[in-house]
Amino acid sequence: MAYVTSVGLVRVDRNYYKSPRDLAFEAASKAIEDVKLDTIDYVIVTSSLTYLQASQFDLAAYIARELGVNVRSAFTVEAGENSGLAGVEVALNLIRSHAAERILLVGVDKLTEYISNRTYKMIQAIYDTESDAVYNVGHAGPMALLMRLYMDRYGVDRETLAHWPVMMHTHGKENPYAMLRFKVTPDKVVNAMPIAEPITLLDAYPLGDGAAAVLLSSEDQGGDHLAKLSEVYSSIGFQSIALRDDPLSFEAVGQIAREAGLNPEDIDVAEIHDSFTITGILLLEELGFAPRGKAAEMVAEGAFTKGGSGPLVNASGGLKARGHPKGATGVYMLAEVAMQLAGTFPGIRADSPRKGIAVGVNAHGSSARLAFLEAL
Amino acid sequence: MVLPVWWRKRIPRYRFVGALCKDCGRIHYPPRNACPYCGSRNLELVPLPRRGVLESYSIVYSVPGDNRLNAPLPIGLVRLENGVRVVAELTDVVPEKLEKGIEVEAVIRRIGEDGETGTILYGVKFRPALGRK
Numbered sequence: 276m277a278y279v280t281s282v283g284l285v286r287v288d289r290n291y292y293k294s295p296r297d298l299a300f301e302a303a304s305k306a307i308e309d310v311k312l313d314t315i316d317y318v319i320v321t322s323s324l325t326y327l328q329a330s331q332f333d334l335a336a337y338i339a340r341e342l343g344v345n346v347r348s349a350f351t352v353e354a355g356e357n358s359g360l361a362g363v364e365v366a367l368n369l370i371r372s373h374a375a376e377r378i379l380l381v382g383v384d385k386l387t388e389y390i391s392n393r394t395y396k397m398i399q400a401i402y403d404t405e406s407d408a409v410y411n412v413g414h415a416g417p418m419a420l421l422m423r424l425y426m427d428r429y430g431v432d433r434e435t436l437a438h439w440p441v442m443m444h445t446h447g448k449e450n451p452y453a454m455l456r457f458k459v460t461p462d463k464v465v466n467a468m469p470i471a472e473p474i475t476l477l478d479a480y481p482l483g484d485g486a487a488a489v490l491l492s493s494e495d496q497g498g499d500h501l502a503k504l505s506e507v508y509s510s511i512g513f514q515s516i517a518l519r520d521d522p523l524s525f526e527a528v529g530q531i532a533r534e535a536g537l538n539p540e541d542i543d544v545a546e547i548h549d550s551f552t553i554t555g556i557l558l559l560e561e562l563g564f565a566p567r568g569k570a571a572e573m574v575a576e577g578a579f580t581k582g583g584s585g586p587l588v589n590a591s592g593g594l595k596a597r598g599h600p601k602g603a604t605g606v607y608m609l610a611e612v613a614m615q616l617a618g619t620f621p622g623i624r625a626d627s628p629r630k631g632i633a634v635g636v637n638a639h640g641s642s643a644r645l646a647f648l649e650a651l
Numbered sequence: 652m653v654l655p656v657w658w659r660k661r662i663p664r665y666r667f668v669g670a671l672c673k674d675c676g677r678i679h680y681p682p683r684n685a686c687p688y689c690g691s692r693n694l695e696l697v698p699l700p701r702r703g704v705l706e707s708y709s710i711v712y713s714v715p716g717d718n719r720l721n722a723p724l725p726i727g728l729v730r731l732e733n734g735v736r737v738v739a740e741l742t743d744v745v746p747e748k749l750e751k752g753i754e755v756e757a758v759i760r761r762i763g764e765d766g767e768t769g770t771i772l773y774g775v776k777f778r779p780a781l782g783r784k
Contacts, residue, residue: 396715405660406681407738409774410762411718412711412726417738419709419726427751470713471726517736518679518687522706523729622782 277370278500279648280490281306282610287454287485287598289387295325296378298486299383300339304430306379307344307489310498316350316375318342321362321382322602325351327397328388334376338381339445346379355401355637358382359487359605361645363633364507366491375524376493382606383486394482396602401629401638407612415479415551417516417639419471419540422553425523426473429568438575439465439552440477445580450622452607454483454598462550464606478552478595485600487607501617502631503649504609508535512640528561528636535632536644539564542586543628544615546608548635549593558634580623587625590615608633609646616650654765656739657772665699667757667775668693701757702780703731708749710743718763729755729777743778750770754780 283305285298292299299320300635308317320335331337335349355362359382366378386394397414402408407417425431441461447453459477467475493505512527513519519526539562547562548556561569564585565578573579579588591597591611594604612631614620653758662668663681668684674691680699685692707728714722725741727749741749742760764772 334780391713392717392719394713395713395719399715407682409660409664410712410726410738410740411716411721411724413713413715415713416709416711416726419711420707420738423709423751424707424728466710469710469723471711473707473709513687517738523738533714558756572675641725 277367277457277504278492278494279335279502279504279609279613280492280496280498280500281310282501282613283488284452284610285429285486286452286608287483287600290484291387293484295322295329295385296338297585298385298484299381300341302383302488303338303342303379303381303488306490307342310490311376312344313357314345315377315379316347317366317369317378318346318365319362319378320351321358321380321606322351322384323355323358324384324397324601325419326436328385328469333445350436353602354642356548356601357605357635357637357642357644358602359608360619360635360646363510363605363609363646364505364644365571367504367507370491373631378491379482379488380606381486381488381490382603384600384602385484386482387484390504390551391482391569399580404513407517411604414472415471415474415561418551418553419474421516421523421557421639422473422551425553425556428523431568431571433620436463436552436556437461437577438571439555440464442515442574442580443549443589443593444597445515446590446623449595450591453596454481454594455596457591466539474553480550480594480599482599483600484601485598485607487603489606489613501619502613503651504505505649506535506645506647508645509643511642512515514641516639523557525557525561525636525640527640528558528634529642531645532562535575535647537563539586541628542632544590544612544625544631545588545631546591546611547588547593549589549595550599555593558636564588585610587623590623590625597607605633605644607633608635612648615636617646654768654770664774665759667699668696669699671697678733680735680737685691699735700732702731702775703755705751705753705775706730706736707747710746716763717766725749727755727777740776741778742776756780
C-alpha cells in the first residue's frame, strides 16, 4: 500500500492562456507546497493528448525540472482515457517494491488547443483505429450505439437516462474545481443539441483543459496523509463493442470488480468514469451498484447522491460536470476520493466515509482500472 | 491517415474478409493477429456474408476532421447472417427511417480522403438491403 499525502487540483476550464506545462506546474506546485521534501523519486506524468497538442516528447522530465525539487526520475504514462489510473497503478507498484519512497503523479491534458473537429479526430483514437475508428465514429459514436441498445433492451426511456447528467451537474455545482457549475433539468438534457443520437451535448463530457497532482508516499514516510491507497486492480477488454457477446457488457470492469471482491455495501464513496451518460449507467451496473437495466431508475430516485441508499457517486460532478481532461481524469478521481476520506473535499461530502474507489476505463472498456482507498 | 496504413488493410477492408479461428471456431472482423476470443494464431481468412440486421444506430454530429463537412453521418452496429458483428458507417439511408431490426447489406463506399495526398479512401458501409437474397 501507499499513502496519498497531498493533492493539487486546477479547475477544469477552457484555459486558453495556459499551456499543458503551465497547468501541470500549477497542480504539481499546489500538491507539494506544504510538504517537506528532500527528494521525489519519480515524477510520473499521465497524459494522452499532450504529444499531439504541444508536440512535446519526454514531457515528464520537462515538467519535473521546473518544480525546484530534487527529482530522481521522470516518465510519462499513456493509456488513453485511463492514463491517470494507469499512472496510479505504476506508482503503487514502485512504492510497494521499495523502488520509491515518494512519487508525484501529475495528470494533464488540454482539449481546447484546436477547433473541435480536429480535437474529435484526436480523441476518436481512444477507439480501435484498425476497426471502429476507421470510420468517422467520432468520440461518441460507439457509445451512442450502446445507449440505444440499452434503451431498447431494458425499455428505459430517454428522460429517465437524463437523470445522470442532472445528478452530475447538481454535484458539480458545489465543487470549485468543476468546469460546469450549473444545474440542468431532464428536459434540457433531452432537448440539447445532439452530438451522436441519442447522446446529446448534456450527456457528454465538456471539452476542457486541466491538471491534477497527487503526492504518494511509502509506509515509512511520517507526517500527515490524507488516505491509504490499498490496491489498484487492472484488466483489459475487447478491441470493439462488436466483438463482445453482449455489446453492453464492460467485461474488463466486471473482471476487476470480481477480482477486488467488490461489495457495494462496503463502499462509501466512488468516482466512476462517465464520459457519457450511458458509460456511467453501465459502470454502475457492472460494479454491482445497480441490477442490470435499473441504474438509471435508481439514479432518478437519488440512490447515489448524498443521503441515498447507495454509495455517494461522483460528488465531484464526474467527467460530465467536473470535466474530463483525458489523461488527467484518473488523477482527479484519486485526489477527490482521498479528500472525501480525509473529510477535506470542498464540495458535497459523504458522512465519515471509510472506503472509496476510483474506477476508470478507456473508451468502451479497452482497459479498466479500479483504485481502492481507505480512510486513515 | 497516411496511405500505407490504409494500403496494408486493403484486402479485408475492400473485400470484406474476416478471420476464422481454427481452434475455437469463432469468426472476427477485421482479421487480427490472434483470435480475440481464445488467443490462437491459427486463423484462416474467410469471406463474410454481405447481409445482416441493424442492431443499433446513431446519427453522429461530432464528426472528426475534414469529414465534418459531411456531418451528420449515420453509423450502425450490424449483426451479419453468421452472427459476426461490425461497427460501420451506414449509407443511402433516410435518418428518420432508420430502425432497429431492418435488413442491411454491405457496399463499398468512400469513407474519406487522405488530407495530404487527396487519395480517396474506400471501405465497407451498410445500406438498407435491396431485392431478394
